[in-house]
Amino acid sequence: TGKGATLGVLIKNAEALETLEKVDTLVIDKTGTLTEGKPELVSVEALNGFTETQVLQLAASLERASEHPLAEAIVGGAMARDLSFSDTDDFASITGKGVTGTIDNKAVALGNLQLLETLNIDSAELDTLTRQAETGRSAAQTVMFVVIDDQPAGLLAVADPIKDSTPEAIRELHAAGIKIVMLTGDSRTTANAVADTLNIDRVEAEVLPEQKADVVRQLQAADHIVAMAGDGINDAPALAQAHVGIAMGTGTDVAMESAGVTLVKGDLRGIVRARHLSRAVMRNIRQNLFFAFIYNSLGVPIAAGVLYPVFGLLLSPMLAAVAMSFSSVSVITNSLRLRHTQL
Ligand code: ADP
Ligand code: MG
Numbered sequence: 001t002g003k004g005a006t007l008g009v010l011i012k013n014a015e016a017l018e019t020l021e022k023v024d025t026l027v028i029d030k031t032g033t034l035t036e037g038k039p040e041l042v043s044v045e046a047l048n049g050f051t052e053t054q055v056l057q058l059a060a061s062l063e064r065a066s067e068h069p070l071a072e073a074i075v076g077g078a079m080a081r082d083l084s085f086s087d088t089d090d091f092a093s094i095t096g097k098g099v100t101g102t103i104d105n106k107a108v109a110l111g112n113l114q115l116l117e118t119l120n121i122d123s124a125e126l127d128t129l130t131r132q133a134e135t136g137r138s139a140a141q142t143v144m145f146v147v148i149d150d151q152p153a154g155l156l157a158v159a160d161p162i163k164d165s166t167p168e169a170i171r172e173l174h175a176a177g178i179k180i181v182m183l184t185g186d187s188r189t190t191a192n193a194v195a196d197t198l199n200i201d202r203v204e205a206e207v208l209p210e211q212k213a214d215v216v217r218q219l220q221a222a223d224h225i226v227a228m229a230g231d232g233i234n235d236a237p238a239l240a241q242a243h244v245g246i247a248m249g250t251g252t253d254v255a256m257e258s259a260g261v262t263l264v265k266g267d268l269r270g271i272v273r274a275r276h277l278s279r280a281v282m283r284n285i286r287q288n289l290f291f292a293f294i295y296n297s298l299g300v301p302i303a304a305g306v307l308y309p310v311f312g313l314l315l316s317p318m319l320a321a322v323a324m325s326f327s328s329v330s331v332i333t334n335s336l337r338l339r340h341t342q343l
Contacts, residue, residue, distance in 0.1 A: 008249065008265035009274045016260025019244050020278035022225045026173060026271065027216055027238070029230035030184035030194060031069055031160060033248050033268060037231065039069055039160035041077025042141060045132070046154045055154035057083045058108045059146050062101045065091040068233065070142060071099070073158045074110075094118065095234060096185045096208040098144065109147040110156070112187065114206075116145055125152055137189035140197075162194065169268035170198055176272055179224075183207060183215055185234065209234035213241040227271065229263070231255055246271065273343040280341040284334060291330040295323045 011017050028034055044052045060078030063071035065088055078085070088101040088108075097118060098111015109119055116126060129152055133143040136157040146154040173180060181202045184191050191205035204215050216238050219226045228235070228242035232255025239245035245259030249266045256262050263270040299315055307313040315323075 008263060008267060009270045009277075010262040010264060011274065011277075012260050012262070016244050017278050017281060019225065020227070020261070020271075020275050021282055023178060023227045023244060023275065025179045025181060025219055025224040025226045027181045027183050027219065027226060027228040027242065028268075029212075029228075029235050029238075030182055030186060030191060031231065031233075033229050033231070033266070034162060034166050034182065034194065034198065035160040036163050037069065037160065037248075037266070039073040039142065039158045041073050041080075041156065042159045043136065043157040044077075044154065045156075047129075048151050048153060050148060050151075050153040052154070053081075053083065055146050055148075056081065056156070057086070058103050058106065058148060059110050059154075059156060061086045061103050062088055062091070062099055062108050062110055064088070065101070066093055066099050068093075068099075069160075070144070070158055073160075074156060077156075096210075107147075107149050110144055112144060112185075114208075116147065116152075119147065119150070121147060121150065121152065129155070133187075134189055137187050138193050140190055140193035142186050142190055162198065163266075165267050165269060166198060169272070170200070172269055172272045174199070176275060181215070181219070183212055183228075183235075183238070185209065210237070212238035216241045227261075229268065229271070232258065276343045277341065280338060280343075284338055287334055288331045291334060292327055295327040299323050 031037060044056045046052045046055050056078050060075050060083060063074045064085055086103050088103050091101040093099050094111065094115060097115040098109065100109040109115060113126065113130060129145060133155055136143045141157040141159045143155055143157045145152060146156060170180060179201045181204060182191060182195050182200045183204045185207055186205060188205040191203050195203045207215060212235050216226055216228055226242045227244040227246055228238050229246040229248060230239050231248050232252035236254045236258045239247065239255060239258040244261055247255035247259035247262045249262060249264040261274060299320055302313065303315040303320055305314060
């Protein structure tokens with residue numbers, strides 16, 4: 001644990017430590033990990049006669065009730081523009097899709113295409129809106145639709161820059177023979193834009209929260225040993241399903257509860273280090289088992305008299321006690337060597 005602390009890695013149980021060594025696939029939630037996790041509002045577009053101020057003011061008022069990182073970005077964007085907020089009635093959060101509510105007697109909805117489909121927004125307009133949204137998405141932005149009284153009213157784009165340490169972390173994970181799967185509820189275009197710059201092996205986008213654990217299950221069914229790294233927002237079941245759940249330190253308490261490993265500093269490189277630690281500890285445990293058994297497997301038969309008929313040799317209790325202590329000393333000395341392991 002002393003080692004782990006300096007690396008910002010907390011390993012909760014022996015099972016997680018043992019499994020880490022065998023992991024060949026890492027599933028990562030896009031927002032919890034790969035990116036900085038501090039999304040910012042980068043553009044507001046108004047449609048159908050609505051103004052940008054109206055769109056952002058209503059969207060941000062709605063998002064004040066949401067705990068999603070996207071909500072924080074939108075509320076922050078409105079505050080940066082000195083907009084005021086109104087009270088929301090009948091707030092509802094539709095996981096993996098967006099949020100709805102009533103503000104100043106207007107029905108306001110904010111979210112992705114699936115949300116608009118759920119709300120039965122006119123399908124002819126959806127095509128045009130999607131095309132408009134794709135521009136920002138191909139620049140890795142998350143683009144959401146704002147609907148006011150069943151009318152598409154605007155587009156909000158949020159950007160979450162890739163963490164500085166991510167490319168290096170991915171290189172190290174690849175070098176360790178680990179395949180990387182990106183898992184996100186965000187659009188395919190956004191996900192691919194992020195994945196392309198990062199050399200990700202596989203992208204699973206537009207995945208609803210309840211399907212995230214299924215993606216992990218499918219990889220496991222194909223005989224992969226899967227680690228899943230996430231922030232606990234919508235992905236706690238997937239964290240629990242994986243062979244090793246890895247909570248990112250920037251995430252929620254739920255994540256830490258569902259996960260065997262926590263990366264306190266949210267740095268993916270911790271996984272590679274934790275794996276080295278896992279390998280060193282497991283090798284050490286096997287050596288210790290050897291030390292523990294070798295004295296016994298030699299000493300016990302001698303004490304029982306196997307050498308007595310031929311050599312007249314028995315093990316005196318005093319020597320047996322010395323051997324027993326040597327066994328413990330060997331184990332402890334060997335374990336202490338772990339303190340010098342290069343991670
Ligand atoms: P992720 O896998 O990236 O954590 P989620 O499942 O939380 O994604 O959300 C998927 C998509 O649903 C988001 O990209 C966004 O378009 C929409 N969405 C979810 N929650 C909100 C919200 N509070 N406000 C706006 N859009 C949201
Ligand atoms: Mg999430």
